[in-house]
Amino acid sequence: MDYFFQQLINGLTLGGVYALVALGYTMVYGIIQLINFAHGEIFAAGGYLGVILLSYMASQGLMDSHPWFGLAFALILAMGYCAMLAMAVEKVAYKPLRQSSRLSVLLSALGMSIFLQNGLMLTQGVYDKAYPTEFTHGGFEWLGVRVSFMQIGILLVTTLLLVLLNTLVFRTRIGKAMRATAQDKVMSALVGIHSDKVISTTFAIGAALAAAAGIMVGLYYGSVRYDMGFVPGIKAFAAAVLGGIGNITGAMIGGLIIGMVEILAAAYIPAGGEYKDVFAFVILIGVLYFMPTGIMGENVDDTRV
Amino acid sequence: MTRGSRKSWQYFGLGLAWFYLLLWPLLGIRDGELHFADAFAVWLRVAVGATICFVLYRLGKAGRLDGVLSPLAAARDAVGDALGRAPRWMLLAPVIVFALAYPMLTNRYAQDVAINVLVYICLGLGLNVVVGLCGLLDLGYIAFYGVGAYTYALLSVHYSVPFWVCLPICAIFAAVAGCFIGYPTLRMRGDYLAIVTLGFGEIVRIVINNWMALTGGPNGILGIKSPGIYIPHFVDGSFSFEYLLLRKLEYLYYIILALAAFTIVAVHRINFSRIGRAFEAIREDETAAELMGVDTFRFKLLAYALGAVFGGLAGAFFAARMRFVSPESFTFIESAMVLAMVVLGGMGSIPGVILGALALVALPEAFREFELYRMLAFGGAMAVMMLVRPAGLWPAARMGKRSDDTE
Numbered sequence: 206m207d208y209f210f211q212q213l214i215n216g217l218t219l220g221g222v223y224a225l226v227a228l229g230y231t232m233v234y235g236i237i238q239l240i241n242f243a244h245g246e247i248f249a250a251g252g253y254l255g256v257i258l259l260s261y262m263a264s265q266g267l268m269d270s271h272p273w274f275g276l277a278f279a280l281i282l283a284m285g286y287c288a289m290l291a292m293a294v295e296k297v298a299y300k301p302l303r304q305s306s307r308l309s310v311l312l313s314a315l316g317m318s319i320f321l322q323n324g325l326m327l328t329q330g331v332y333d334k335a336y337p338t339e340f341t342h343g344g345f346e347w348l349g350v351r352v353s354f355m356q357i358g359i360l361l362v363t364t365l366l367l368v369l370l371n372t373l374v375f376r377t378r379i380g381k382a383m384r385a386t387a388q389d390k391v392m393s394a395l396v397g398i399h400s401d402k403v404i405s406t407t408f409a410i411g412a413a414l415a416a417a418a419g420i421m422v423g424l425y426y427g428s429v430r431y432d433m434g435f436v437p438g439i440k441a442f443a444a445a446v447l448g449g450i451g452n453i454t455g456a457m458i459g460g461l462i463i464g465m466v467e468i469l470a471a472a473y474i475p476a477g478g479e480y481k482d483v484f485a486f487v488i489l490i491g492v493l494y495f496m497p498t499g500i501m502g503e504n505v506d507d508t509r510v
Numbered sequence: 511m512t513r514g515s516r517k518s519w520q521y522f523g524l525g526l527a528w529f530y531l532l533l534w535p536l537l538g539i540r541d542g543e544l545h546f547a548d549a550f551a552v553w554l555r556v557a558v559g560a561t562i563c564f565v566l567y568r569l570g571k572a573g574r575l576d577g578v579l580s581p582l583a584a585a586r587d588a589v590g591d592a593l594g595r596a597p598r599w600m601l602l603a604p605v606i607v608f609a610l611a612y613p614m615l616t617n618r619y620a621q622d623v624a625i626n627v628l629v630y631i632c633l634g635l636g637l638n639v640v641v642g643l644c645g646l647l648d649l650g651y652i653a654f655y656g657v658g659a660y661t662y663a664l665l666s667v668h669y670s671v672p673f674w675v676c677l678p679i680c681a682i683f684a685a686v687a688g689c690f691i692g693y694p695t696l697r698m699r700g701d702y703l704a705i706v707t708l709g710f711g712e713i714v715r716i717v718i719n720n721w722m723a724l725t726g727g728p729n730g731i732l733g734i735k736s737p738g739i740y741i742p743h744f745v746d747g748s749f750s751f752e753y754l755l756l757r758k759l760e761y762l763y764y765i766i767l768a769l770a771a772f773t774i775v776a777v778h779r780i781n782f783s784r785i786g787r788a789f790e791a792i793r794e795d796e797t798a799a800e801l802m803g804v805d806t807f808r809f810k811l812l813a814y815a816l817g818a819v820f821g822g823l824a825g826a827f828f829a830a831r832m833r834f835v836s837p838e839s840f841t842f843i844e845s846a847m848v849l850a851m852v853v854l855g856g857m858g859s860i861p862g863v864i865l866g867a868l869a870l871v872a873l874p875e876a877f878r879e880f881e882l883y884r885m886l887a888f889g890g891a892m893a894v895m896m897l898v899r900p901a902g903l904w905p906a907a908r909m910g911k912r913s914d915d916t917e
Binding site: 239240257258261264286290293301306307309310311318319321323324327439487489 | 536695702709889890892897
């Protein structure tokens, strides 16, 4: 039973991270019906920026006294950087294609993803970059379950960001504008909502969440790699679809489920560890086959799916 | 300078500044120091290149380049007209003669590149059936290539079945895999279909990578036999057949040339048959096609199977040529490459796909010193192509707009 709770905690940590990435997919898809393939690369860029900033601060001796402050600072800077990156990607590759076919935008997104991934490789090298280790040790044991401080940190940051996002989307003007644009772009433009601005903001918010997830994954596994964005990106997309694409609460639930399934499958199914990446895809296909609108999704009209 | 152009210059400057802001953290912070020179050097190159492109674009838009462009356009139209009037065999004959004489004119390296191009032509045309004709976006196409390659590899290594017998078997296996993947995805359209096929492609790769007992996992399979032929052999008046393995690159070139020719003819025949019309009807408007009596379910499955057949054939050749297969050859990026060929060349257009394969395989070989930047340029080119020429280099003659897009 201890083993089960241990896996549950691990799954919760991983699932929270997937949920953060999934939010970026689901919000963008909700507004402009585009699978933003480049989102996974923005997640990777966030992880890299975390490494860059943390090692710089460590070398300057800024991390000695208050390492967690340093981490928070890096987190915020990386989120800002990725928001800028995502806005640039949107302006260059998606905005000029608003009126063209869905396939064109999708391919442009795919091209952008390959471009960013190789940009990361060229600037940062092909090898893994290690995160500083001072955050990885330390923790406590409670009823036989080992919880590291980092897992608690990840859970706390994830929860905080999710709460912030919920407030932003459901309690502020810009959130209202986003929901209106997602529902009907033409109508919301007619009542004076600047849809380009809303779309830019959506990309920026999604990217900031992905950047935070990138740093946390980097801390969790101890290193980042230039192609680390692809598989988590697809898993997060699976999470978004599972929860019902376009639905924010759904993306959170979907992320948690995918993370849990992955960890539990690796723990309990023989050879599950090697095949752990398969489960997200199997869930994705299963969901789309049996309930195409996901867990929380509404019935969207046929042309949208 | 008009107000509009001033504004566009302002945006351009802003974009460049933005780019520096994005570039600097990746290049400038390392070894505990802040560097500015490296990032600036890279930025300057990009900025100069972008400024030249932008100036040309503005000049073209303002009509200043008409003196150069309109004669060029006129010349292009004249050449196009002349080509259109010439009978088809006159255009095809030199191409065929060149393709047949190619190994005699070139060295090993050039033959190697040509073989690669031909393999990708087969793949591109196969995917063209699914994406170009039927409008089903498939991001896991390379799985069929993998199925073909592994089928031949396993049959050759364990049962030493000859290549020519394996070829149809590989095609059948790939077609079965196509139906297998196609069946559950047929209810989905557009984006969902893309992501699910991507998932299937990854599943196939992960299974190949982890099923150690069958596929050798990441180590791959070694010792695959080359294709062989029986040649008549006369010794002292007695007559016998001798089995000869075709290891030389020239022979392999002719085999893949034959496969590519078969693919081209087959895809051409499909395109202008009843099946091809049905595919195109599904591409243009699935609901309308269904209402007009096209059995969309059957035809979509058929499109997957047909596309997979060509992928399987190319895969079998790939295994025979390399005499080694490993999961690394069947990654998502390969699927994206093949898709990019189809899209860059022009969806649904056979000469377009051939042009796309040439552009994406042969051109990078000409710029070998920039090898590192190859995928970067490839991703960028894919995005830029969508902006400036979404129909591709050589668009198909018949192409409409999907009804889904006009919502």
